[in-house]
Amino acid sequence: EKEVSITKFPADERKIIAKAHDKYKKARAGIINTRHGQIHTPAFMPVGTKGTVKAMLPESVQTTGADIILGNTYHLMLQPGAKRVFKLGGLHKFMNWSKPLLTDSGGFQVMSLSKLRKITEEGVIFNSHIDGSKFMLSPESSTEIQYLLGSTITMAFDECTPYPSTYEQAKSSMELTSRWAKRSRKAFYSRDGYGQFGIIQGSIYNDLRLKSALDLIELDFEGYAIGGLAVGEGQELMFKVLDYAPDLLPINKPRYLMGVGKPADIIGAVQRGIDMFDCVIPTRSGRNGQAFTKYGVVNIRNSKYKEDNTPLEEDCLCPACKNYTKAYLHYLVKVKEILGAMLMTWHNLMYFQKLMLRIREYIAQGKDFDFIS
Numbered sequence: 001e002k003e004v005s006i007t008k009f010p011a012d013e014r015k016i017i018a019k020a021h022d023k024y025k026k027a028r029a030g031i032i033n034t035r036h037g038q039i040h041t042p043a044f045m046p047v048g049t050k051g052t053v054k055a056m057l058p059e060s061v062q063t064t065g066a067d068i069i070l071g072n073t074y075h076l077m078l079q080p081g082a083k084r085v086f087k088l089g090g091l092h093k094f095m096n097w098s099k100p101l102l103t104d105s106g107g108f109q110v111m112s113l114s115k116l117r118k119i120t121e122e123g124v125i126f127n128s129h130i131d132g133s134k135f136m137l138s139p140e141s142s143t144e145i146q147y148l149l150g151s152t153i154t155m156a157f158d159e160c161t162p163y164p165s166t167y168e169q170a171k172s173s174m175e176l177t178s179r180w181a182k183r184s185r186k187a188f189y190s191r192d193g194y195g196q197f198g199i200i201q202g203s204i205y206n207d208l209r210l211k212s213a214l215d216l217i218e219l220d221f222e223g224y225a226i227g228g229l230a231v232g233e234g235q236e237l238m239f240k241v242l243d244y245a246p247d248l249l250p251i252n253k254p255r256y257l258m259g260v261g262k263p264a265d266i267i268g269a270v271q272r273g274i275d276m277f278d279c280v281i282p283t284r285s286g287r288n289g290q291a292f293t294k295y296g297v298v299n300i301r302n303s304k305y306k307e308d309n310t311p312l313e314e315d316c317l318c319p320a321c322k323n324y325t326k327a328y329l330h331y332l333v334k335v336k337e338i339l340g341a342m343l344m345t346w347h348n349l350m351y352f353q354k355l356m357l358r359i360r361e362y363i364a365q366g367k368d369f370d371f372i373s
């Protein structure tokens with residue numbers, strides 16, 4: 001048995017016996033202890049962009065088994081504003097979620113959402129996509145905003161290197177991220193049970209990934225994220241990076257693969273040593289009528305379901321499967337009824353959490369989990 005302890009928050013030390021089976025000796029199961037509760041890993045973190053997991057009550061998110069959700073620095077700093085959320089008691093109180101919260105540092109969202117923006121050594125200057133007013137996000141301001149939001153896990157301010165990038169582009173982008181990581185770490189207010197994760201970059205170049213990891217390990221973060229992936233490179237190239245990148249990071253600290261992914265991506269990444277995941281797929285595709293089931297993805301809008309009196313999955317315990325039929329879900333989604341978005345989202349979040357639970361069990365029993373998906 002390989003003893004792997006995945007904690008990092010000084011609040012508590014917990015030794016996890018994670019049996020690593022032969023084929024994927026890198027897979028590990030563990031528990032992260034935080035001020036707001038435990039996170040069982042491998043973990044899937046639902047995306048809660050604007051202080052809500054869309055179409056879900058927080059207590060409903062909890063019943064799906066989620067230990068932690070994501071919040072968004074970029075959106076919340078524009079509206080209602082980080083200082084206001086702080087004055088109102090922080091994001092946990094504001095959105096009535098008492099478990100762990102991880103907030104992204106905002107740079108990724110600026111690059112994908114705001115129209116006008118300028119990257120300088122200082123940080124990113126941009127115009128709000130809401131009213132065009134001018135904002136600046138820097139390592140210092142991003143870290144302060146995440147503190148004001150009260151996030152359990154704060155992400156360092158990085159630049160997500162676009163794909164494809166030349167070696168030179170990826171090198172200078174990674175070096176900027178390293179300088180910003182140092183400033184983010186200095187600006188972080190360290191408290192028991194709270195943590196800050198560094199984000200490594202370097203695109204698909206292994207020497208840049210190594211340099212990025214070395215720079216960030218020096219800053220002794222509570223955990224590390226692998227950034228710059230799930231940006232269009234495709235699963236094959238992503239796995240090629242994941243064949244070595246997780247091993248560059250400290251074995252006893254959580255590893256978070258940002259923006260991933262579909263069930264098959266998650267399984268492949270867990271097999272390569274990743275502990276934490278986030279993805280909009282279960283929520284966004286649920287609202288668009290896509291349901292993840294053990295039979296594959298069901299596009300509920302397809303007319304073949306309009307008189308299908310069976311549930312999405314007969315043994316699923318979510319409200320959509322317990323109390324409704326595919327015909328009803330087909331109808332709700334077709335006529336754009338809000339309940340349709342709610343039930344589809346609930347089912348998909350349940351599906352992803354069940355997948356993670358089964359992966360954790362298989363790892364703990366030292367069983368191979370290649371075929372689950």
Ligand SMILES: CNc1nc2c(CCc3ccc(C(F)(F)F)cc3)c3[nH]c(N)nc(=O)c3cc2[nH]1
Nearest residue numbers: 047048049070071072104108160227228230259
């Ligand atoms: C989808 N692919 C992808 N997503 C990526 C993300 C965003 C992750 C995220 C975090 C919070 C939210 C919130 F809506 F819940 F807030 C939504 C999404 C990245 N984020 C940073 N900082 N560096 C990266 O290098 C990076 C790479 C990423 N690839």
Ligand SMILES: [Zn+2]
Nearest residue numbers: 316318321347
């Ligand atoms: Zn269900």
